[in-house]
Amino acid sequence: MTESPLDAPRAWAELTDPADPAQRLRLDLTWLTSRWRCIYGAGCHGIEAGEPDAGCCTLGAHLTDDDDHARVAAVAGRLGPDGWQLVDEARDEGWLAEDEDGERVTRVVDGACIFLNRPGFPAGPGCALHQHALAEGLAPHTTKPDVCWQVPLRRGYRDVERADGTSYLEITIGEYDRRAWGPGGHDLDWWCTGSPEAHTAGEPVYVSQRAELVELVGQEAYDALARLCEEHLAAVDALRESGRRHLPLLVHPATAAASPGQEVGES
Known part of the structure; x- marks a missing residue:
């Protein structure tokens, strides 16, 4: 299966860190609600062709x-x-x-x-x-x-200056895609986060990677993150049931390609 485009549309959410008002979280809901899973030993191709047992x-x-x-x-x-x-x-x-x-x-x-x-x-x-x-x-x-x-999560930091002279630390939680490896990431023979073959989990990333996310952002922020992910998935389900056309950013393209049931129907 073809890997999903690096610049596919995404749904992002921002909120103030419940544990620290000087920080804001920027969350890639499209990624956090995807059905990625590690498939090492179960179909992983490895980042070098012919070396599946080495994985990443x-x-x-x-x-x-x-x-x-x-x-x-x-x-x-x-x-x-x-x-x-x-x-x-x-x-x-x-x-x-x-x-x-x-x-x-x-x-x-x-x-x-x-x-x-x-x-x-x-x-x-x-x-x-x-x-x-x-x-x-x-x-x-x-x-x-x-x-x-x-991996497969990526945490980034950025100092943001507001127009009124105040500032805050932005903490981004998103997908560890090819670019996260640096310039050499584009030369990997295969990478899992964009591959539909690895989007076959029974639960979304924000659930399967709970321990890692709590370690990255703290328990209070994780609880807020989880609520946003649940609301995002509920909105996707509502659109799917209605049969209405959806914005492509709502479902990760690799998840949609791996399971047609994850796609939202068109009217």
Whole structure:
């Protein structure tokens, strides 16, 4: 299936952060109510052609700050050979590296992140940090690098100056599309957020990614976000039942392509 256009119309909502009046949230309702899901091991093509088992782990994960590094280091220290295929490699050479800009990244070994367990490993393929979280009953965002657990969500910040001289911090929550990878994102052989193949979840993103969203914006803001998403979906359902034409921004194009039932009929 063809990936949806990067600049497809979107429905956005803005509101003041309930926990901090100096902040406003800008929310991509089209994305948050989409039916995306991670299909690693269930149809994922991988970002490099012919490497589906590497998923999006072909590149090393950038660590955002000291807290990010400390969290991953603590989990890495608890992992053993039964849960981490390349643990000996990590103990001999380390799991951390620096990119060309001097930023900390997880090492790439044999074409993928050092934390990626390959096919044939007894514990199964996939991220050792993620698998450890599931085995211990933890939320994956408590064990993985920020950039890894935040996908498919993208959080952005912008200082906004009003005409009256006041200002606020705008926090945007949207889709981690190809552009979020930087200029190289356009060269990925496949990316899931725009692919109808990955829009087959039984529940919308704002529900499936609840823990991650709460971590990103806080509980009060998440509650407000969820209410807006529910109202958005109710409006879509009402249009669908009436058979009236809808604006294309109401339903994510990949979700609509994956399930005709998600489309709103035309009059």
